[in-house]
Every structure is written in C-alpha cells, then in structure tokens.
Amino acid sequence: MKTALFLLRKLASDRTAALGALLILMLVVAAIAAPVLSTHPGDVSEFHPPERLQGPSLEHFFGTDRMGSDIYSRILFGARITISIAVIAIGVSVLIGVPIGLIAGYYRNWVSDALMRVSDVFLAVPQIVLAIAIAQTLGPSIENVILALSVTYWPFWARLVYSETRSALNETYVEASIALGASPWRVMLLHVLPNISSSVIVRTTIGMGGTILTAATLGFLGLGPPAPTPEWGRMIAESREFLPEAWWYATAPGLAIFLVVMGFNLLGDGLRDILDPRTRRSVDG
Amino acid sequence: MTDLLRLEGLKKYFPILNAWKRRTGWLRALDDVSLTVERGEILGVVGESGCGKSTLGKTVMGIHPPTGGRIIFEGNDITDLKPHESRELRRDLQYTYQDPGASLDPRWKIGRSLDEPLVIHTDLNRAARKERVREILAAVGLPEGHLDLYPHEISGGQQRRVGLARILTLQPSLVVLDEPTSGLDVSVQATILNLFLDLQKQFDLTYVFISHDLSVVRMICDRVAVMYLGKVVELGETEAVFSSPRHPYTRSLLSAIPMIGERRITEDFWLEGEPPDPGNLPSGCRFRTRCPLAEAQCAEVSPPLVDHGSGHADACLLSERAG
Numbered sequence: 001m002k003t004a005l006f007l008l009r010k011l012a013s014d015r016t017a018a019l020g021a022l023l024i025l026m027l028v029v030a031a032i033a034a035p036v037l038s039t040h041p042g043d044v045s046e047f048h049p050p051e052r053l054q055g056p057s058l059e060h061f062f063g064t065d066r067m068g069s070d071i072y073s074r075i076l077f078g079a080r081i082t083i084s085i086a087v088i089a090i091g092v093s094v095l096i097g098v099p100i101g102l103i104a105g106y107y108r109n110w111v112s113d114a115l116m117r118v119s120d121v122f123l124a125v126p127q128i129v130l131a132i133a134i135a136q137t138l139g140p141s142i143e144n145v146i147l148a149l150s151v152t153y154w155p156f157w158a159r160l161v162y163s164e165t166r167s168a169l170n171e172t173y174v175e176a177s178i179a180l181g182a183s184p185w186r187v188m189l190l191h192v193l194p195n196i197s198s199s200v201i202v203r204t205t206i207g208m209g210g211t212i213l214t215a216a217t218l219g220f221l222g223l224g225p226p227a228p229t230p231e232w233g234r235m236i237a238e239s240r241e242f243l244p245e246a247w248w249y250a251t252a253p254g255l256a257i258f259l260v261v262m263g264f265n266l267l268g269d270g271l272r273d274i275l276d277p278r279t280r281r282s283v284d285g
Numbered sequence: 286m287t288d289l290l291r292l293e294g295l296k297k298y299f300p301i302l303n304a305w306k307r308r309t310g311w312l313r314a315l316d317d318v319s320l321t322v323e324r325g326e327i328l329g330v331v332g333e334s335g336c337g338k339s340t341l342g343k344t345v346m347g348i349h350p351p352t353g354g355r356i357i358f359e360g361n362d363i364t365d366l367k368p369h370e371s372r373e374l375r376r377d378l379q380y381t382y383q384d385p386g387a388s389l390d391p392r393w394k395i396g397r398s399l400d401e402p403l404v405i406h407t408d409l410n411r412a413a414r415k416e417r418v419r420e421i422l423a424a425v426g427l428p429e430g431h432l433d434l435y436p437h438e439i440s441g442g443q444q445r446r447v448g449l450a451r452i453l454t455l456q457p458s459l460v461v462l463d464e465p466t467s468g469l470d471v472s473v474q475a476t477i478l479n480l481f482l483d484l485q486k487q488f489d490l491t492y493v494f495i496s497h498d499l500s501v502v503r504m505i506c507d508r509v510a511v512m513y514l515g516k517v518v519e520l521g522e523t524e525a526v527f528s529s530p531r532h533p534y535t536r537s538l539l540s541a542i543p544m545i546g547e548r549r550i551t552e553d554f555w556l557e558g559e560p561p562d563p564g565n566l567p568s569g570c571r572f573r574t575r576c577p578l579a580e581a582q583c584a585e586v587s588p589p590l591v592d593h594g595s596g597h598a599d600a601c602l603l604s605e606r607a608g
Contacts, residue, residue, distance in 0.1 A: 172387035179348055180452070181375030181405050194392050 010274045017270020023263025031079040038073035044230055053246045062252035066238060067228070071252050074230035078253070081231050082260065085142065085215045086208050089149035094204060097154035101161025102188050106169065116162060119155035127152045128214055135223040142225045145218050149211055160203050164196035171195075198275030202268050209264030216257050232257050288357075289459055289491050290322040290345065295354035297337075297344045301564045312564045314340040316515040317354070319590070322459065327485070327492040329506030329523065331499060331538070333560060337515040338495045339383065342461040345493070346380045347371045359458070376406050379457040383464040385448030389436040395447055396432030402455045417454060424487065425450040425480060442473040446480070453488060461493045466501055478505055499542050503527050508596075511535045514563055514571045517590055521597030531599040533576050570602065578603055 011017050035041050039061070048068035056063045062071040100119070104112035122130065134148035168174055169192070177191050218224045219233025227234065232253040239249035297315040300308045314337045322328050330338050343349045345356055347366070355364045363374060382388035389398050396418060403414045422429060425446040436444060445465065452460060465481070466474045482505065484490060496502050502509055502523070509526050511519040511534065519532040530536045561567055561574055570588055573579040582602055592598040 172382055172384060173390045175348060176380075176382055176388040177390070177401070179346055179375065179380050180402050181372040182401070183372065183405075186405070191390055195390070 007274065011270065014270045014274065016266045017274070020263045020266025020268075020270060023259050024267060027079050027083065027260050027263065030076050031083045034073075034076040034080060038070070038076045040070035040073045041077075043069035043073045044077045045228055047228075053242060053249070055246075056248050063246070063248040065235070065249055066242065069228075071235070071249065074235065075232070075252055075256050078230040078232045078235070078256070081142065081225065081229065082212055082215065085146055085149065086211045089146045089153060089211050089215075090204060090208055092146075092150035093153035093207070094157055094200070096150070097157025097159075098161050098193075098200065100154070101158040102165055102193065104158070105162040105165025106184060106188050106192070115158070119158045119162075122152060122155040123159065127156075128217060131214055131218060132221065132223060135218050140223050140226050142229075145215055145224050148218070148223075149214060153207065153211065156207065157200070157203065161196065161200065164199055165192050168192045168195055198271070201275060202272045205264055205271055206268035209261040209268070212257065212264070213261050288321045289324040289359060290493075291357040292318055292320050292345070293355040293357065294319055295341075295344060295356065296352040297340055297349055298352040310564050313515045313566065314563070315344060315351075318512075318515070318517055319354075320510055320517060320520060322491060322493060324458075324491055325489070326507040327494050327505055329502035329509035330493060330495045330512060331497060331502055331509060332512035333538075334497065335560065335563065336512045338497075338512055339463055340515075341512070342380060342463050342493060342495050346378060346461060347374070348380070372405075376455045377458045378461075379452035379455065379459070380461045381445075381448050381452060381463060381465060383467060385444040386436055386441065388448055389444065389451075391436055393435075394432065395434055395436065395439070398436075398447070399432070399451055399454060402451060406455055421450045421454050424453070424484065426476075442469055442477060445469065445477055449480070449484070453484065456488055457490070459491045459493065461495065463495045464497070465494070466496065466498060474501070481505065499527075499539065511538065514560055514566065516571065516600065518572065518601070519597075519599040520590065521595075521599075525595070525597045531593075531597070531604045532572075532601045533578055533603075534572050535599075570600075572601075 011021050030037065039059075040046075046069065048064075051060075051064050051068035052066055054060055054064045054068075060070050060072065062075065065071055065074070097119075100115050104115040106112075130152045131148040134151060135144055138144040138147065165188075174187060174191050177187050182191075215224065216231075216233030216236070219231040220237045222234070222237065224231045224234055227238075235253040236250050236257075239246065239253075242249055295315055295318045296313075298311040298313050301310040301312050303309045318337075318341060320328075330341060332338055340349065344351050347363070351364060355362055357363070358374070358378060363371070363378075366374065389395070393401075399418045399421065400414055403409055403417060407414070409417065418432070419429060422432065427443060427446050427450070431439060431443065431447070436447070439447070462481070466477060469477060478501065481492065485492065494502065494506055506523045508521065509523045510517050511526070511532065513534050519526060519530065519535045526535060527539060530539055561571070567574050567584070569582075569584040569586055570576070570579070573583040576583070580603070586602060588600045588602045590598050590600040593604075
C-alpha cells in the first residue's frame with residue numbers, strides 16, 4: 001500500500017510518465033465503461049446501411065463505418081479486446097519466460113544451455129513473422145491471437161531474466177546468501193527475482209505496447225477475431241478502400257492504437273527511472 | 286590445543302582463458318597451502334593485494350571449490366561436500382565480506398537480513414527469531430531502530446556491524462573476517478576491533494583475520510601467516526614473526542609499516558613495483574625476482590615451508606642455511 005502510494009507520487013512528478021499512465025488509464029476506463037460511455041452501444045453488432053460513411057458529427061463523434069455503425073462506440077468496445085489480448089498474452093509470456101530465465105541463469109549446466117538455445121530459436125525469427133505463421137495456421141479468433149502472441153513473446157522475458165540473473169549472481173549479497181546456506185530456490189525467488197524485478201516490470205510495460213501493435217497487425221491482416229468484432233487493426237483494414245475520402249474511418253482506430261502504444265512506452269520509460277531502489281526513500285524521507 | 290580447521294596442501298587454480306575460451310594457463314591463487322587454525326585463536330593472514338588471501342578464505346568457505354588438497358573442519362573432511370551437506374555446515378563456518386554494504390540485499394531491511402540465517406537454519410517461530418535478532422543487534426552495539434532501515438541508509442561502520450551480526454546469529458565456531466577494517470576511519474576501526482575481541486569472548490569464536498593492515502594484525506592476532514603469490518611463506522606466533530621475521534618478504538613487508546619519528550622506508554625495504562604475474566610465475570622460489578638475496582639455487586628449487594622449532598616456519602632456502 002505504501003509502495004503503491006509512493007509510486008503514484010513519483011509518477012505524478014514525472015510528466016512524461018504521468019502522461020503515459022493517463023493514456024493507459026483512459027484505455028482501462030474506456031474498456032470497463034464502454035456500455036456507459038458509448039453513444040450507440042448496439043453498433044458493435046448492429047448495422048445501419050443508410051447511415052454508412054458519414055463524417056464526424058455530434059451524433060457520431062468519429063463518424064460511421066461502411067456498415068453505418070458508430071466508430072466511436074466501436075472503438076470503446078475494441079479497447080476491451082485490446083486489453084484482454086495484451087494482458088493475457090503478456091501474462092502468459094511472463095509466466096513462461098521468467099522462470100525459464102531464472103533457472104537457466106542460476107544453474108550453469110546443460111539444462112540452462114538447452115533452455116537458452118530453445119529461446120534463441122524463437123528469437124532468430126522476427127516475432128511478427130512467427131506470430132503471423134501461427135495465427136494463420138490456427139485460424140482467425142481472439143484465442144488464437146493470444147496463443148500466437150504468447151508463444152512468440154516469452155523468449156524476450158527468458159533472455160532478459162537470464163542475463164539479469166547472471167549479473168545478479170555476481171553481486172556480493174547473492175554470494176553471501178549462498179555462503180550463508182540459502183537454498184537455490186530461496187536465492188532465486190527472494191534475492192535475485194526482487195532485485196531484477198524492476199527491469200522485468202519495465203520490459204513488461206513496454207512489451208504491452210509492442211503486443212498491442214502486433215495484435216493490431218494480425219487484425220489488420222485478417223488473422224484477428226472475425227467481423228463484426230470491433231478490433232482496431234481490423235477496423236483500419238476495412239477502411240482502406242474508402243480512403244482518402246472517409247479519412248475519419250482509419251484515423252480514429254489508428255489514433256487509438258498510437259495513443260495506447262505511446263502510453264505504455266512513456267510509462268515504461270518513466271518506471272525505469274522510478275524503480276531504481278537507490279532513489280527510493282529520497283523523496284518521502 | 287585442538288585444531289579447529291586444518292588445510293592440507295590446499296590448491297585453487299583459476300583457468301586463464303583466451304578470446305576463444307580456450308585455457309592458456311592456470312592462475313595459481315592458492316598453491317599448496319597447509320596450515321592449522323586452533324580453537325579460540327585469531328590467525329592473521331597478511332600479504333599484498335592479489336596474493337590469494339581472499340581466495341583462501343572463500344575456498345575454505347566452499348564459495349570456490351578447491352582444485353586440490355583437503356580441508357578438515359572439526360575433524361571432518363569438508364573438501365568435497367554435496368551442496369546440501371555444505372549448506373548445513375554454514376552454521377559453524379562463516380565468512381564476512383570485505384564490503385559489508387554489498388553483502389546485504391539492497392531491497393531487504395536490516396531486520397529481514399538478520400532474520401534470514403535463522404529462517405534457513407533453525408525451526409524457531411517468528412517471535413523467537415525476533416528475540417534472537419534483537420539480542421544479536423544489541424551485542425554488536427546497534428540500536429533497535431536500525432532493523433527498519435535499508436542497507437544504504439546506514440554508515441560503513443554500521444554496515445560492518447550488521448554484517449557481523451548476520452553471521453553471529455547462527456553462533457558459528459569459525460569466522461573468516463575478510464579485510465574487516467578496510468574503508469573505515471581510524472576511530473571506527475578501533476571500536477570495530479574491540480567489538481571483534483568482545484564477541485570472540487562472548488561467543489567463543491575462532492577468527493581467521495585476513496588483512497593487509499599489519500599494525501592491526503599485530504594488535505589482535507595470536508598467530509600470523511604471511512602469503513606471497515598463493516603460498517604461505519612464513520607462519521608463526523605474531524610476536525615472533527614481527528620481532529624476528531625470517532623470510533625476506535616478511536622483513537620487507539614489516540619495514541614498510543610507517544613508524545612515528547622514523548624513516549618511512551628503511552634499508553630493509555625492497556618491494557618495488559608489482560609482484561610478478563601470477564599466471565606466469567618465475568621458476569623456483571616465486572619471490573626471487575624481487576628478492577635482493579636471491580642466489581642461483583633459488584631459481585631451481587621451490588622452498589617448502591619448514592618449521593625451525595617453536596612453531597615458527599618459513600619458506601626460504603637461505604634462512605634454512607642461516608637458521
């Protein structure tokens with residue numbers, strides 16, 4: 001609780017990080033309160049062909065799409081999809097990657113080599129290409145997007161945690177704990193992991209942005225959830241044939257993706273500075 | 286007197302690797318070190334930086350696996366213990382780090398760091414552990430309020446006290462003190478040294494005191510071992526070694542101690558420049574390249590550590606002849 005308050009205060013004093021946090025907060029609010037905030041909640045699945053491709057107005061803040069649905073409302077509901085894809089995919093990646101990195105980093109034997117070579121295989125192929133291949137094979141659905149992203153993202157965390165663990169093992173306090181008789185699990189979970197957690201948190205925050213971008217790319221390529229799901233990438237793909245006349249059609253989801261990805265990146269950069277333990281108590285004395 | 290710890294021909298070689306990770310040689314950090322530590326004594330280990338003092342301490346502790354030789358602690362051979370067996374041993378055999386600040390987890394409050402050895406090695410409940418931590422904190426002379434501070438919030442002298450408290454909670458029988466006074470100002474050094482002596486009486490401790498500060502060693506150690514490039518070159522009662530050093534290296538080291546009202550460097554001082562590269566040692570006696578007395582035979586025979594009676598041993602061909 002104290003730590004949370006401290007974090008908030010630190011965030012408030014760092015302008016760019018605060019902006020990032022604000023953007024993410026907006027995304028979360030949009031996702032949770034989508035039914036309340038949206039002007040045409042039914043338009044996620046309802047079509048009004050006579051009203052198609054209308055420009056922005058008081059009735060339709062971001063105009064309407066090719067089916068006559070309200071783009072503003074669809075973007076709010078799309079935030080739910082974006083968040084669930086990003087949170088689940090990143091969560092799975094962290095749960096797979098962090099333990100693998102820890103174990104491979106702590107032990108220096110063939111198991112750790114094997115684990116790292118496997119993650120190297122994944123890292124050798126550009127992540128987006130691999131994700132496309134998997135999503136393509138499995139067919140378009142939210143679950144498959146999440147699966148494709150998780151399978152291709154965990155090696156990043158394994159790599160990061162591996163190298164951080166290796167350098168943490170050279171720290172005197174880790175050696176001291178081992179000399180004191182601490183078991184490998186104790187050293188890994190209570191000494192190494194907390195001390196490398198800040199870089200994991202930073203990487204995870206920035207990784208969120210990357211995942212959202214990749215998810216949107218998959219959606220854009222038609223590998224995401226099928227129509228009429230209001231997935232942002234799919235919305236941009238649909239808008240292409242009406243450009244440049246229906247400029248609002250692509251602009252609104254594009255802007256949403258841009259702001260959310262930027263939000264995660266700014267927050268991640270801000271957290272990097274804030275989470276340095278040496279500066280911890282210096283503010284609240 | 287009984288031996289608490291006996292080292293027999295202890296060796297620790299570190300491989301020297303080239304850019305392709307191929308071994309091109311060995312760095313002999315410990316080369317055939319044999320000595321004993323008696324229960325209740327303070328054995329000083331002195332020598333220049335890089336002579337293997339810390340490696341000696343860490344190898345005894347099992348932090349580095351030895352390349353050869355045997356370590357016998359309380360009558361048991363502990364050279365090749367399995368990891369879980371050696372974890373048990375940690376209760377009795379402890380090591381304090383040169384930099385006590387770095388040996389404390391920066392994210393753990395002092396109280397939690399002091400609690401950890403008890404969590405690992407005892408079945409005490411939370412309240413009993415808390416009581417024990419309080420006792421030990423009082424024993425090293427720190428206020429209770431420090432339990433809630435992080436390591437970077439206390440001074441170097443206090444960190445050293447915490448480091449000592451941390452290992453004393455388990456009531457070990459042998460403590461290896463690695464440069465325990467380095468980086469402390471003189472008044473703090475004195476209080477810390479007195480603390481060591483008090484705790485030794487209170488907890489019945491045996492110390493291996495690794496230091497390059499000869500005046501401190503003279504003050505508190507019962508016996509002293511002088512190391513040069515991984516070998517013990519002289520070993521004996523502190524007073525005997527300091528008043529009548531036998532090995533030319535010891536003589537030279539001692540003449541480097543500053544004395545008030547005397548010349549900083551006397552005619553006995555020969556140590557110029559750095560010791561030879563430990564990865565590429567000279568043949569025979571490894572001190573001969575800096576020794577003014579070196580003769581032809583010194584290049585051929587590596588002198589063994591020989592006891593000339595009264596427990597005062599040295600490793601020099603020439604002193605053998607003279608003595």
